Amino acid sequence: MTQVPSYDPAVVEARWQERWARARTNEPDLDQPRRPFYNLMMFPYPSAEGLHVGNMFAFTGADIYGRFKRLHGYDVFEPIGYDAFGIHSENYALSVGTHPAKLIPQNIATFRRQLKRFGGMFDWRHELSTTDPRYYKWTQWIFLQLFKAGIAFRKKAAVNWCPKDMSVVANEQVINGYCERHPDTKVEQRFLEQWFFRITQYAERLLKNLDRLDWSDSTRTLQRNWIGRSEGAELIFETPAGAKIPVFTTRPDTVFGATYLVLAPEHPLVDQLTADEQRRQVNGYRREVQGKDLVSRRVGDRTKTGVFLGSYARNPATGEAIPIWIADYVLMEYGTGAIMAVPAHDKRDFEFATQFKLPIREVVRTGEPLPSVTEDGALMNSGEFDGLSCREAQRRIVAWLQAKGLATPQVQYRLHDWCISRQRYWGPPIPIIYCDRCGPVGVPAQDLPVLLPLIEDFRPDASGVSPLARHKEWYYAKCPQCGAQGRRETDVSDTFLDSAWYFLRYPSTEFDDRPWDPKRTTTWLPVTSYIGGNEHAVLHLLYSRFVTMVLQELGHVPFDEPFPKLRAHGLIIKDGAKMSKSRGNVVIPDSYIQQWGADTFRMYLMFLGPFQEGGDFRETGIIGIRRFLEKVWTTAHEAAHLTPGSALPPEVARKLHQTIKKVTADTESLDYNTAIAAMMEYENALRDAGCAMRDAVEPLVIMLAPYAPHLAEELWAALGHDRSIFHASWPSYDATLAAAGDVEVVVQVNGKVRGRVTVSRGASEAEVVERAMQDESVRKFVDGKPVRKTIYVQDRLLNFVL
RNA sequence: GCCGGGGUGGCGAAAUCGGUAGACGCAAGGGACUUAAAAUCCCUUGGGGAGCAAUCCCCGUGCAGGUUCGAGUCCUGCCCUCGGCACCA
Numbered sequence: 001m002t003q004v005p006s007y008d009p010a011v012v013e014a015r016w017q018e019r020w021a022r023a024r025t026n027e028p029d030l031d032q033p034r035r036p037f038y039n040l041m042m043f044p045y046p047s048a049e050g051l052h053v054g055n056m057f058a059f060t061g062a063d064i065y066g067r068f069k070r071l072h073g074y075d076v077f078e079p080i081g082y083d084a085f086g087i088h089s090e091n092y093a094l095s096v097g098t099h100p101a102k103l104i105p106q107n108i109a110t111f112r113r114q115l116k117r118f119g120g121m122f123d124w125r126h127e128l129s130t131t132d133p134r135y136y137k138w139t140q141w142i143f144l145q146l147f148k149a150g151i152a153f154r155k156k157a158a159v160n161w162c163p164k165d166m167s168v169v170a171n172e173q174v175i176n177g178y179c180e181r182h183p184d185t186k187v188e189q190r191f192l193e194q195w196f197f198r199i200t201q202y203a204e205r206l207l208k209n210l211d212r213l214d215w216s217d218s219t220r221t222l223q224r225n226w227i228g229r230s231e232g233a234e235l236i237f238e239t240p241a242g243a244k245i246p247v248f249t250t251r252p253d254t255v256f257g258a259t260y261l262v263l264a265p266e267h268p269l270v271d272q273l274t275a276d277e278q279r280r281q282v283n284g285y286r287r288e289v290q291g292k293d294l295v296s297r298r299v300g301d302r303t304k305t306g307v308f309l310g311s312y313a314r315n316p317a318t319g320e321a322i323p324i325w326i327a328d329y330v331l332m333e334y335g336t337g338a339i340m341a342v343p344a345h346d347k348r349d350f351e352f353a354t355q356f357k358l359p360i361r362e363v364v365r366t367g368e369p370l371p372s373v374t375e376d377g378a379l380m381n382s383g384e385f386d387g388l389s390c391r392e393a394q395r396r397i398v399a400w401l402q403a404k405g406l407a408t409p410q411v412q413y414r415l416h417d418w419c420i421s422r423q424r425y426w427g428p429p430i431p432i433i434y435c436d437r438c439g440p441v442g443v444p445a446q447d448l449p450v451l452l453p454l455i456e457d458f459r460p461d462a463s464g465v466s467p468l469a470r471h472k473e474w475y476y477a478k479c480p481q482c483g484a485q486g487r488r489e490t491d492v493s494d495t496f497l498d499s500a501w502y503f504l505r506y507p508s509t510e511f512d513d514r515p516w517d518p519k520r521t522t523t524w525l526p527v528t529s530y531i532g533g534n535e536h537a538v539l540h541l542l543y544s545r546f547v548t549m550v551l552q553e554l555g556h557v558p559f560d561e562p563f564p565k566l567r568a569h570g571l572i573i574k575d576g577a578k579m580s581k582s583r584g585n586v587v588i589p590d591s592y593i594q595q596w597g598a599d600t601f602r603m604y605l606m607f608l609g610p611f612q613e614g615g616d617f618r619e620t621g622i623i624g625i626r627r628f629l630e631k632v633w634t635t636a637h638e639a640a641h642l643t644p645g646s647a648l649p650p651e652v653a654r655k656l657h658q659t660i661k662k663v664t665a666d667t668e669s670l671d672y673n674t675a676i677a678a679m680m681e682y683e684n685a686l687r688d689a690g691c692a693m694r695d696a697v698e699p700l701v702i703m704l705a706p707y708a709p710h711l712a713e714e715l716w717a718a719l720g721h722d723r724s725i726f727h728a729s730w731p732s733y734d735a736t737l738a739a740a741g742d743v744e745v746v747v748q749v750n751g752k753v754r755g756r757v758t759v760s761r762g763a764s765e766a767e768v769v770e771r772a773m774q775d776e777s778v779r780k781f782v783d784g785k786p787v788r789k790t791i792y793v794q795d796r797l798l799n800f801v802l
Numbered sequence: 803g804c805c806g807g808g809g810u811g812g813c814g815a816a817a818u819c820g821g822u823a824g825a826c827g828c829a830a831g832g833g834a835c836u837u838a839a840a841a842u843c844c845c846u847u848g849g850g851g852a853g854c855a856a857u858c859c860c861c862g863u864g865c866a867g868g869u870u871c872g873a874g875u876c877c878u879g880c881c882c883u884c885g886g887c888a889c890c891a
Contacts, residue, residue, distance in 0.1 A: 218806055218807065221806065230891085247891080249891060250890095304889095339891045348889060349891085537886080538887090609815065610815085615814075615815090620813075620828055621813085621814065671818085674818095674825090745822090751871055752872095753822060
């Protein structure tokens, strides 16, 4: 018996991590790659608790894919960085009383240590942090490109305002209308002038390009629904005084049933349309709505509220005067901020009309009870259009009203323009100087970055002025155009802007005179494979696509889609919910790695369930992976002591080729759990056959390398190789051999399994029928009755229908 | 309420094209080895029933229907659960 050393993951893993770093194993030649493969994973937000198991699940899955491609001969570039700006860091810093500029480097140091310990194939030369001035200089530069192109603009928009914090709070900080930090304080709305990006201008392109992206269908569906294209028409309702109220509707066919109008409370025409006797009530309602936070205005079936303005407008189809109301279920942000209410055929309008006793007129006969929303029906109560189908009527009615100047066909998107202003401290300052004479002026490129000053009192105070505005030496700056004294923009930008371009920066991190090097960019981008969480399926991905599209239009990058191939992984659930600090269910991987080793823990996470679906974190079962690795360890060491020569036993050879086939396919499709199961089966087969031959073991060690890289390196070296296993090639399989061998065909009688026959693969139907009829049990159930029909599925099943 | 996932043994799961439901692993039970224990190895393990036995029969993939020779897989309606959300006209 050969002497097999014992497996000590701590020693093995430290050894190989040190060797990888020394030999620069994971640093591809970015300038002269033969087969570049940009393997990107969504960078983490470096929280104070450290990298959690959910992060590690994501990174392991992405790393396995990168290593798999490396073994296929690609020059894999796998960078990592930190998305470290934002409200979370700032709030955390406030709560512990330490400056974020001090906290973040600590957090990053922890993350870096954890990322190195788990054995990711990261190219550490290209690490980046969004908080680094060398990085956010270019975030600001991108803002300026959009500003110059007219894509960045200012407008007023509502924010959540906590009177106690004297500060803006995010939607997620609003709990049932109250401030997260002050449970007794109601959050209000305030209207502030803010910077927006005109993403809506790109809605059609963002939507259309989805068709050619290699993304999962569910992610594309989420994006499509978010963009929310709907076709309809803008109809004009005129008041006796001549005011024109445009409304957007997807159902112009129901215009004869529009019995009142509803405007958003913020609608600019409300003042003008309010009758004197209603003014007090209207103003009261508007105040009430403004007193509500933004969050409680969304979601769910709420009781409808609203107020009559006391005035009327003319229905363009019927000519009758219908009342005008305001209600908070109509949003200023969508369409024209006004709707024609058709209570008979819209659920919300129906509820509202019922509550306020407004007339309901059925105009589509559908045979269903009101409100009937289907478009399968014929028009009624609609004058000359009676009897038409809804589709037909939509075209005809719009054409008819259009001729009278009262309608325009229109496409509306649910997507809003992107508000990038944050009334906060911890972010990149928006590089704008306000000048009384010149207006908002962009900071010249040579003056970038506009450094975020390291002020101690970044806490919002009672003045209600942004923290940055209190620092006069920073706040006042010369107008770049006329030289007069100007004031800096004191808002910082959204973290989604930081992460909307980080993939462009990674290959070019060493350049300070350009955001990305053109040659590096054409060599490595667009990103070959992007893997990240489904929770970012909408915002991050949409914003990145938008920024890339604009940069392409402006001539800065040669492609308009940054992520041609994307795969979304599932979430790791703990105690019935995703891991988050607020839920207190965060699991940190360190102790598991210490106890079991990174390789075991990586594989354990991947074996938990399907990578693209995620699963519940639990602690039982890690031992199973460890046992498997120990078995491979033993088998490989035994093989190392045998002299190669004789051919593999046929059943081992067959199983080997079947395994290579399955592991190759499953790893490519990210079905890591079943790939691991296949390797386990193979190792079991080797032990059953008592076969520890080099030709049987080496392919297994290579297949294991993406999953358990340190262990694979160690075994590869033990097998006598002196270069890293990642210079080896992925094993190929012989399809004929993989398909060889006998198969068991199930024999059914009337759909029930009554017997099994073993035949050689690809046997003819006649042969299988003959064999099946010899089976006693099958004969018993056929019982001499005539077989009406025989169904044969090659190599699988035979069914006699009597 | 809307959008997108998911629901299969005691547990995590597998079944890739409508064709043997439960691969692989955990846990549990039994056995071998050991002075003993740990580790390791071997066997059993969806539920119910028949048989001395080899073995055989019935039921079973959230619920109720449907299509089909055949449904975990397809269709209709519902329930539960996770993630996202901006009552989107």
